[in-house]
Amino acid sequence: xLSYTFDWSVITSGQYHDWLVSGLKVTLQxxxxxxxxxxxxxxxxxxxxxxxxxxxxxxxxxFLEFTRNTPLLVxxxxxxxxxxxxxxxxxxxxxxxxxFEFAAGLIALTIYTSAFIAEDIRSGVLSIPKEQMxxxxxxxxxxxxxMQYIILPQAVRITIPPLVNQFLNLAKNSSLAMxxxxxxxxxxxxxxxxxxxxxxxxxxxxTLVYLAIxxxxxxxxxxxNDRVLKIHKGA
Amino acid sequence: xxxxxxxxxxxAAVTVAAKSFAxxxxxxxxxxxxxxxxxxxxxxxxPPFGYIDEKTRTIIGYDIxxxxxxxxxxxxxxxxxxxxxxxxxxxxxxxxxDMIAATMTKNPERAKQIxxxxxxxxxxxxxxxxxxxxxxxxxxxxxxxxxxxxSTSEQNVKKALPTATVLSFDDYPQAFLALQxxxxxxxxxxxxxxxxxxxxxxxxxxxEIPNVQLSDEPYGLGMRKxxxxxxxxxxxxxxxxxxxxxxKKIFEKWFGATTDFHLQRNFKITxxx
Numbered sequence: 001x002l003s004y005t006f007d008w009s010v011i012t013s014g015q016y017h018d019w020l021v022s023g024l025k026v027t028l029q030x031x032x033x034x035x036x037x038x039x040x041x042x043x044x045x046x047x048x049x050x051x052x053x054x055x056x057x058x059x060x061x062x063f064l065e066f067t068r069n070t071p072l073l074v075x076x077x078x079x080x081x082x083x084x085x086x087x088x089x090x091x092x093x094x095x096x097x098x099x100f101e102f103a104a105g106l107i108a109l110t111i112y113t114s115a116f117i118a119e120d121i122r123s124g125v126l127s128i129p130k131e132q133m134x135x136x137x138x139x140x141x142x143x144x145x146x147m148q149y150i151i152l153p154q155a156v157r158i159t160i161p162p163l164v165n166q167f168l169n170l171a172k173n174s175s176l177a178m179x180x181x182x183x184x185x186x187x188x189x190x191x192x193x194x195x196x197x198x199x200x201x202x203x204x205x206x207t208l209v210y211l212a213i214x215x216x217x218x219x220x221x222x223x224x225n226d227r228v229l230k231i232h233k234g235a
Numbered sequence: 236x237x238x239x240x241x242x243x244x245x246x247a248a249v250t251v252a253a254k255s256f257a258x259x260x261x262x263x264x265x266x267x268x269x270x271x272x273x274x275x276x277x278x279x280x281x282p283p284f285g286y287i288d289e290k291t292r293t294i295i296g297y298d299i300x301x302x303x304x305x306x307x308x309x310x311x312x313x314x315x316x317x318x319x320x321x322x323x324x325x326x327x328x329x330x331x332x333d334m335i336a337a338t339m340t341k342n343p344e345r346a347k348q349i350x351x352x353x354x355x356x357x358x359x360x361x362x363x364x365x366x367x368x369x370x371x372x373x374x375x376x377x378x379x380x381x382x383x384x385x386s387t388s389e390q391n392v393k394k395a396l397p398t399a400t401v402l403s404f405d406d407y408p409q410a411f412l413a414l415q416x417x418x419x420x421x422x423x424x425x426x427x428x429x430x431x432x433x434x435x436x437x438x439x440x441x442x443e444i445p446n447v448q449l450s451d452e453p454y455g456l457g458m459r460k461x462x463x464x465x466x467x468x469x470x471x472x473x474x475x476x477x478x479x480x481x482x483k484k485i486f487e488k489w490f491g492a493t494t495d496f497h498l499q500r501n502f503k504i505t506x507x508x
């Protein structure tokens with residue numbers, strides 16, 4: 001039954017090893033850029049969503065519902081193939097020559113994740129007693145400044161555990177970018193499999209790497225909690 | 236009822252046994268002439284090589300026209316038996332069919348089991364590109380080329396064009412969409428698939444399949460190993476068909492400008508070395 005013999009040499013050195021490493025680099029780039037951008041976009045959308053201006057509130061609502069309720073894969077295809085019709089020819093040509101796959105994947109991941117992040121941040125803000133906002137504004141802060149200095153710093157702390165979830169999701173979702181030809185880790189693992197028929201080795205390695213990335217993200221956020229925000233567990 | 240089933244099973248068993256014990260004829264040429272019928276294994280769902288005509292409900296196609304021509308030369312009738320890629324060689328070896336005319340690529344492994352005629356159809360892995368952009372393989376160096384994940388086409392193109400960026404999509408329609416949007420400069424796979432994609436494309440006038448080939452796929456008619464008389468006869472016949480222009484006519488009928496495929500005939504039937 002178990003006639004499969006593992007041959008780890010395929011992935012520990014040589015060409016296939018290099019493929020996996022280059023895939024890892026792309027996955028890290030995608031994840032890191034995605035985490036930073038989606039957090040920033042999520043913050044902006046969250047603030048808009050809670051704004052007093054109807055226009056902001058409504059446009060944020062439309063954005064949230066649209067991005068949260070459509071599959072990421074469809075969004076990736078939308079940005080890669082669908083954007084073609086919307087952009088002028090010169091822009092398309094420039095994009096095609098500069099490797100639009102990565103950018104399209106990053107845009108889709110960022111926008112998709114930012115919607116979830118925005119909702120997490122909003123729930124954090126809502127958990128701050130509304131008297132704080134009133135107090136801040138009566139002390140002369142504008143709405144934006146009250147958010148910036150009083151509300152958000154507290155809200156983000158509360159939001160950190162669900163935010164870690166979103167970051168982890170983003171890192172793993174980045175594997176979907178392979179459908180438009182972004183040569184990230186899963187793409188390369190599959191590539192190694194189709195060349196060597198050593199799929200078990202390649203995907204085991206990929207799995208361990210994803211696990212490692214997730215553990216590192218969790219660890220870093222924990223450190224940030226401990227050192228910077230001085231939130232101590234059980235305290 | 237039970238008895239009827241038993242009787243049927245027994246009959247079937249005897250028939251199967253009889254068939255498997257009957258040795259295939261050593262000299263198919265003489266045997267076919269005696270029987271008055273040539274039994275050929277063909278594909279029945281692979282246009283335009285062999286498929287069922289909607290109106291007449293009979294199998295027609297490029298392969299079938301070759302079978303017909305050979306039977307005509309022999310002065311016998313034709314009987315077509317649908318085969319699959321997996322079943323065709325056993326069918327031939329067991330004597331159920333006299334020859335294979337089913338898009339069969341000649342390769343050394345197969346040639347150990349059966350004998351092949353000269354190449355009667357020649358295809359291979361090609362590219363589909365914007366019209367006029369590619370005339371030789373070197374035009375694609377350093378370019379972006381789309382294909383489907385895990386395919387042999389993907390591996391072939393990486394070997395042949397190491398400087399090119401190969402973008403692998405989930406399937407060929409996506410790769411072709413990327414070509415239409417200029418995201419890749421070419422899509423590569425077997426010519427038959429490319430021709431099918433191109434035939435269905437709404438703006439096919441902008442694209443073409445240039446005569447640039449990555450791997451060779453020569454198709455041969457399959458006959459039993461060591462059946463020399465028959466092999467010689469078939470080879471002689473198809474060489475004559477080439478000479479008389481009949482072979483070219485058959486190609487044009489199924490693949491030429493009047494069809495959806497618009498293929499150019501880049502081969503001639505010649506004696507194998």
